[in-house]
Amino acid sequence: MRDEWEHAHTDYIMPVQRRIPASLAESESDWRHYLERSTPNGWLIRHNAMTEALVSGQPMYLLHVTRDIEAIRTSRQLHVSTGCLVGALYCSPLASQREGLRPHNLGAYLMRTKPSTKPMVFEVIPDAPIRPKGVDYLHLGAIHLRTYLRYQSFLTPAENDQLDRAVLAGLRAAAVFLDVALRNAAGHATSAPEFIDQLSDAVVHVPFLGYLYFEVLSEYLMLHSATPETKTYAQAGELNNWLYKRLAFAAVDGMGQLFDLARFNPRHHRLVQLIEGIEPALGPGVAEYVRRRLSHLFARTALHPSQDAASVTFQGADLSTIQKAAPGLIGQMIFREIRYMPRYQQLYHCFEKAKALEAWDYWNSEGIPTPFNGILPKGEIGINPVYPRSSVRVWTAEQDSKGYLHPAEEVTAVFTPHLASWWAPPRQREMQNATDDSRVELALGARSPIPTRRLSMNGVSA
Template identity: 40%
Template sequence: MNSPTTPSGDDRPPLHEPAAAGRLPDHRTMDRPTLARIAGRRPGGPGARPRLPHPATPLVPDPTWFARPESATSLHGVLHGARVAVLVQLLGPDRAFALAAPASCHDCRRRNDRTDAGHGARAAHWLTRYPTDLSAAFGHAPSPEAVTAVALHDVPHHASTPEQRAAYQQHRTAVDLLKAADALDRYRLPATRWWPDLHLLRPDGNAMLTALATGRPVHLLHLTRSLDAIRTSGHLRAFDRHRHALTRAEAHQVTRSVTDRVRAAAPLLDLMLAAAATGRTRPDAGPFLDQLAAAVTVMPYLGHLCFETAAEYLMLHSTSTATKNCAELGEMNNHLYKQLAFTAVDTMGALFDVGRFRPGHQRLLDLIDGIEPGLSQSAAAFVRDRLAHRFTATALTPAADATTFAFTGAGTDDLRTAAAPLLGQLLFREVRLLDRYPQLYQLFEQEKAAEAWTHWNGRRTALPYNAACGPKGEIGVNPVGPHAQVTVWTAERCTRGLLHRAEQVAAVPAPRLAPWAFSALRDRRDEDRWKNRAAALA
């Protein structure tokens, strides 16, 4: 479904030439030389095509809906709207069709093919004024969330007004879906500088977005919401609910320690906010990764993000035979990040804690090349950009403005307002360092586990984490899934290292925590280093 091309007799230069010179007309149509040039610059990958979850219904907007006749046949015209509607259906199957119909005409009120600020709001106004046109064509009238998504699709997060941010929070998923679908269709534009930056896509569903854009392997179950929703949202609620179980001295110790950690890591945290918010502040990747490694000892949460980002890089960029074989089965090559974890930290087998993943720049490149020679070529820049975005997306509250908030000088009240997810994670981890935590373990951890089970059941997720073995060898099963039926088997390993079921075991998953003695949740060496933290805060 390509954009309309100019007639063969047209003597205008190919569109990519004025694009390179910065002299594009207000309305643009595609030509065959430019299409060929775009096709020759398609992002690479191991060559496995993604398996799409379901067929999409073509939704082609009526040319008469467009503000100007020339707009209907331009780069943002009828066919662009139809492609975006298809991408919305592929990215968001839960609510796809209801959003896809309005998405097909998200650019119908454009006045030109430039930025044209406000064209989203004009299209949203058109949708609310003429809803019967849409319902007559597609059988769906525009819903409030769809109208909001169309209104905000052209508004950068950092430039939104308080009213727009409030609307975004109310209909966040729909806005993110339309923005992502619209961004993926930017690969048709004549200059690569206008193509989407995949590092800046929203965390949820990023693997699928990357696969659609580049043809890299993808496991479709990665579309389920990520661990971030559980890891960052429930901690502060659990801490606040049970904080009175702490003595006054313990509460002071926890709060003071968190404040010290934020103060020590603030220069790096603010650097990541600046890099993610505008994209213009990009530190040199080498010094950034070394600074990150030093900060992980103060704020282990950064080690989690660094490991997950490096794992993303490995799985998305590997071209090994094993990765290609996994891709043909619709799977990611999970062995890559397991090898990374156990190679990077010598004691990972005794206490699995990626909060201790802090390799630094050169060590990270050596680790990646040790797993797959030559793979580290673009790793440093990827980790820098992607980690800055992931930190900003998971550390700040949704309504916070990353362009104005700073961790430097921030107190606990400031963190509660602008960085509640990060504050909750830090407080929760700090409680685990208390001498009395074995007594508090059930109280705090059961609360967080219940948050996870509720999250999974609300999304009908019986097998979280894709039911794939994680780095520790565990398999994700929701123990309170109302419709799940689980059969347990022992396994034997063959000469190829593969597991084969052997004997069925009469076992039923139960929503109970493992006893404290079997839960490795802290390392005394880390506690001692932090208690003697004068050097880190100097």
């Protein structure tokens, strides 16, 4: 169990230590070396303001925005959310300056786009320097699978049968592309435009691919961008989060109402249009980057490290065989299928609390009071609610005309080991017009990594 959590974390000051499948054309170390040294902003992977604040051991100031400040005041409790941080209060860094607390560009984005929320400032005083080990949700598949197998009895026989059928149907429909991705990961390159179109079609059947697709493009934009805006943020030690936000909202209609990466599947022509619309110079290289990078990440996140990527095939394989070869992929698919069962509101705490407890135990043993999204150290950081060796204070905050935050009223509230409830809409099939040709395609809708509405527990939601 601990090995799985270690595998799901990335340490940005240590050499790569993960085991990976055999026959990959490029190792994780190869990719780390390339990203850090051969991209304009790669130096920020190691030397960004957030990780430098972590390793300093000094007090950290974090921004959280909430719609439920009165419930927090009344209950004097803070609950945490799931999502990319598993079980932490989602925040972004604040830089303490003479003029006040300056929000990270991610925090500035959240405050500008969520004007109905109240900013809160958290002061976290750690007991020691914090290793910059971030949790990478793309690597949580084996943990999702183990959790499901442990609590499988919580589902009815009909629900388990439905789950098996849905996962197997998705695998069969996407099997050709999944094999293509593994061949590319093993060095047998295919046409990049064709690869992108096959990927686009496969996302409908294996929604996890939409998350991979989006994260690869986010990485591409943040590390390769050379705009004045990006350079300004880089001077402050920050990767530019506005880039991938623009991408998401341009690529998927209604993303503002339901941030749903399972709907993220632009075909090749549309992909190039999207990237050129954000930064024209990055359009020509994007398809080849996605082909290489997504293939590599798919092999690493889907397959068990003991497997040989060159010999695994999804075509014609039964579910038991695939589960042994690709537990990461099966876990990610099961995780998303369970979330859209009619009884998910009842099942949510059974499955997600189990994972949160393990994450908290891992973070406590590793000295991590403030876990962060480890796909890249881009500013998504959280607060571990049960870390026993740090002190936390919290205030409401006011923003001045220059954008700086100033603590206003201290809030008497403590963290509790509870997850804010999560409501997910039932899955629907919706008709979508393809943006790059005249065909009409079926797409899976209503699969959200972020709740459209949080229901308060004991009057509390944070």
